[in-house]
Amino acid sequence: MIFTVTPSPSLDLLMEMQQTPSLGKTLRAVKEELxxxxxxxxxxxxxxxxxxxxxxxxxxxxxxxDELMRLTMAEGIQTGFIRVRRGRTRINLRxxxxxxxxCDEMRINGLGPTVTADDISYLVRKVSSLSQGDCLVLAGAxxxxxxxxxxxxxxxxxxxxxxxxxxxxxxxxxxxxxxYHPFLxxxxxxxxxxxxxxxxxxxxxxxxxxxxxxxxxxxxxxxSMGASGAVFVPLDGQAMVINAPGGVATDRTGAGDSMVAxxxxxxxxxxxxxxxxxxxxxxxxxxxxxQGIASATEVQTLFEELKxxxxxxx
Numbered sequence: 001m002i003f004t005v006t007p008s009p010s011l012d013l014l015m016e017m018q019q020t021p022s023l024g025k026t027l028r029a030v031k032e033e034l035x036x037x038x039x040x041x042x043x044x045x046x047x048x049x050x051x052x053x054x055x056x057x058x059x060x061x062x063x064x065x066d067e068l069m070r071l072t073m074a075e076g077i078q079t080g081f082i083r084v085r086r087g088r089t090r091i092n093l094r095x096x097x098x099x100x101x102x103c104d105e106m107r108i109n110g111l112g113p114t115v116t117a118d119d120i121s122y123l124v125r126k127v128s129s130l131s132q133g134d135c136l137v138l139a140g141a142x143x144x145x146x147x148x149x150x151x152x153x154x155x156x157x158x159x160x161x162x163x164x165x166x167x168x169x170x171x172x173x174x175x176x177x178x179x180y181h182p183f184l185x186x187x188x189x190x191x192x193x194x195x196x197x198x199x200x201x202x203x204x205x206x207x208x209x210x211x212x213x214x215x216x217x218x219x220x221x222x223x224s225m226g227a228s229g230a231v232f233v234p235l236d237g238q239a240m241v242i243n244a245p246g247g248v249a250t251d252r253t254g255a256g257d258s259m260v261a262x263x264x265x266x267x268x269x270x271x272x273x274x275x276x277x278x279x280x281x282x283x284x285x286x287x288x289x290x291q292g293i294a295s296a297t298e299v300q301t302l303f304e305e306l307k308x309x310x311x312x313x314x
Contacts, residue, residue, distance in 0.1 A: 005057045008058070009081075017030060021096070042261075043139055043257045062113065065089040082119055085114075087113030124153055131162070134164075138168070141169065152177055179217050183220060234274070242277060255285070263279060264276075
């Protein structure tokens with residue numbers, strides 16, 4: 001069974017206006033959409049699209065928490081959210097002029113609920129109930145209301161249980177859990193470059209950084225390069241550079257999460273990490289080239305292209 005943890009899930013309200021949003025203007029939306037948000041939830045949605053069942057975990061509160069659960073379940077996702085008493089699930093706003101690309105939008109992220117020590121203990125107990133063959137995905141930043149070492153706590157709760165743990169989180173969180181040997185760590189070029197404080201724009205430098213993550217304890221490493229594709233370094237240390245399929249990205253929201261889901265879905269079916277890395281790039285690219293989390297058909301089309309390019313019998 002696959003479980004995804006989103007420490008701070010959200011409702012994402014997307015609004016398009018005829019003019020570019022700016023201070024002092026009162027504008028009327030011409031289009032709006034409300035989506036369940038948060039990295040783990042996005043991963044669960046893409047997994048569902050690719051035919052894999054998962055359970056989404058995290059904390060919810062208030063009326064926005066009710067709506068988040070309703071929308072998540074409407075996507076066909078199993079949920080194990082923990083309801084907390086104070087505050088509300090955060091509501092994120094994405095504002096942009098009609099027809100503008102996602103990179104030109106204004107984003108405002110809301111606050112999350114207040115989480116108590118008892119709430120955290122309950123989630124840790126849920127995680128500790130996982131067993132041999134299960135997969136746990138830890139996705140996203142840890143909000144200030146939670147202990148910043150909570151990912152390490154999850155790893156300790158699963159010690160010697162044979163659970164594959166995948167981490168897609170800010171670099172400082174990744175660095176803190178490498179010693180627990182996560183099955184896969186996923187990051188992106190910009191975040192890792194800023195964290196290390198050195199230029200990784202040249203491919204050799206990025207491959208070396210990925211190798212260092214592998215040597216630091218991660219069993220497999222996937223670093224996204226956005227429209228350029230990804231670098232993948234598996235357990236054997238043989239780096240694989242995967243170029244992304246062509247096309248103009250229209251909305252990169254959820255693209256990185258789709259990569260993680262693509263990897264998990266393909267690995268669950270084939271137990272081949274190289275094929276899984278190709279599916280990761282296919283899934284991330286399909287989402288970036290469209291609106292919302294891509295469909296299985298869109299992902300499969302790009303995956304077939306990549307299989308031919310990289311001559312994998314996947």
